Amino acid sequence: MAQPKGTVVLAYSGGLDTSCILMWLKEQGYEVITYLANIGQKEDFEAAQKKALALGAKKVCLEDISKEFVEEFIWPAVQANALYEDRYLLGTALARPCIARKLVEIAQREGAQYVSHGATGKGNDQVRFELTCYALCPKIKVIAPWRLPEFYQRFPGRRELMDYAKKHGIPVPVTPQTPWSMDENLMHISYEAGILENPKNQAPPGLYMKTCDPATSPNTPDVLEIEFERGVPVKVTNTGDGATRCSALELFVYLNEIAGKHGVGRIDIVENRFVGMKSRGIYETPAGTILYHAHLDIEAFTMDREVRKIKQGLALKFSELVYNGFWHSPECEFLRHCIARSQEAVAGTVRLSVFKGQVYILGRESPQSLYNEELVSMNVQGDYEPADATGFININSLRLKEYHRLQSKVTVKQDE
Numbered sequence: 001m002a003q004p005k006g007t008v009v010l011a012y013s014g015g016l017d018t019s020c021i022l023m024w025l026k027e028q029g030y031e032v033i034t035y036l037a038n039i040g041q042k043e044d045f046e047a048a049q050k051k052a053l054a055l056g057a058k059k060v061c062l063e064d065i066s067k068e069f070v071e072e073f074i075w076p077a078v079q080a081n082a083l084y085e086d087r088y089l090l091g092t093a094l095a096r097p098c099i100a101r102k103l104v105e106i107a108q109r110e111g112a113q114y115v116s117h118g119a120t121g122k123g124n125d126q127v128r129f130e131l132t133c134y135a136l137c138p139k140i141k142v143i144a145p146w147r148l149p150e151f152y153q154r155f156p157g158r159r160e161l162m163d164y165a166k167k168h169g170i171p172v173p174v175t176p177q178t179p180w181s182m183d184e185n186l187m188h189i190s191y192e193a194g195i196l197e198n199p200k201n202q203a204p205p206g207l208y209m210k211t212c213d214p215a216t217s218p219n220t221p222d223v224l225e226i227e228f229e230r231g232v233p234v235k236v237t238n239t240g241d242g243a244t245r246c247s248a249l250e251l252f253v254y255l256n257e258i259a260g261k262h263g264v265g266r267i268d269i270v271e272n273r274f275v276g277m278k279s280r281g282i283y284e285t286p287a288g289t290i291l292y293h294a295h296l297d298i299e300a301f302t303m304d305r306e307v308r309k310i311k312q313g314l315a316l317k318f319s320e321l322v323y324n325g326f327w328h329s330p331e332c333e334f335l336r337h338c339i340a341r342s343q344e345a346v347a348g349t350v351r352l353s354v355f356k357g358q359v360y361i362l363g364r365e366s367p368q369s370l371y372n373e374e375l376v377s378m379n380v381q382g383d384y385e386p387a388d389a390t391g392f393i394n395i396n397s398l399r400l401k402e403y404h405r406l407q408s409k410v411t412v413k414q415d416e
Helices: 016-027 045-054 066-080 091-110 125-136 158-167 248-261 286-302 305-324 330-342 388-415
Strands: 006-011 030-038 059-064 114-116 141-143 181-184 189-192 222-229 232-238 266-272 278-284 348-355 358-365
Touching: 006 016, 006 091, 016 030, 016 045, 016 158, 030 045, 030 091, 045 059, 059 091, 066 091, 066 232, 066 248, 066 286, 066 305, 066 330, 091 114, 091 125, 091 189, 091 305, 125 141, 222 248, 222 286, 232 248, 232 286, 248 286, 286 348, 286 358, 305 330
Parallel strands: 006 030, 006 114, 030 059, 114 141
Antiparallel strands: 181 189, 189 278, 222 232, 222 348, 266 278, 348 358
């Protein structure tokens, strides 16, 4: 064993990689405190705790951060209509700063000088974890084994990790490993690597864990009414059976259940990682997909057109910052405040149908609506003078006429 080097808090999952990292850190002379984050994933936390202690962890900290994940990270993303590269609802990107924030809290509470994680050296998660750590505790030191030559040269592949595990008495999975990697939290599951690295390969039928196959989902839709206040969902009601959910966590879990039953929330994309490469990812985001469509609808109903244009630009930048790991940056904090301000009048109820992999908006109502039925009606003139539209069209066509005049001159010259 090496000379004692201090205490490190390891973000621990109980899987093969972080179990081997735990043992390796001990070999290097560190005392290891493991941190297990319950962020809504299906996991045997008791077994993971026992495993960490059996492998020599000084202490295990199990933290349930599901509620704060919904209220402090998912809700701002819902308010923003956050979407990276037009398709990705940012499930992993939102979870990482939530997990890393608690990692730093534990390190400070335990007097640890170091934190460690099992993120690879090619992905986004290393950036997300570490930018959060440095933003919240600039003096913290991060040990990233998959970026250390002495670690990744020793373990170039899974076989070497398995051999190391057997040698050190680390329990090895007895069931066959799925030929892809998977990461789950309350908001979504992501699948990548392995056979999915070839973007031409279709996802095998047994891959999806959160959603049913839309083709075999129920033949009767679930009709939901989702109530919003300040752009945040505060109540969901199933009009079929009368079920209601009001607390943030219960509401989100219920929407996951309904959307999953109907196969809602699957995407298969190639995206641009922050580190510079393209990667293929398959994602299931059931509740997030319902809320994206519902919020988009109530926002369009209640928000001024020009404010919404500006807010859409802010949302685009917000999504990029979240994806790249800058949740705890001053610019992202500023954007969250701006977006939250834009949501003050975003209130009302959206009625929608969840059916066969799709979300269908059925109707909406709001005390803050900017929709004027009389003004827009084809049957009532209301407070609008149709003759005024003539001048409006003339003014707006002036620029087009002038452009056409110039183009005609250019064409004549070219023909001479």
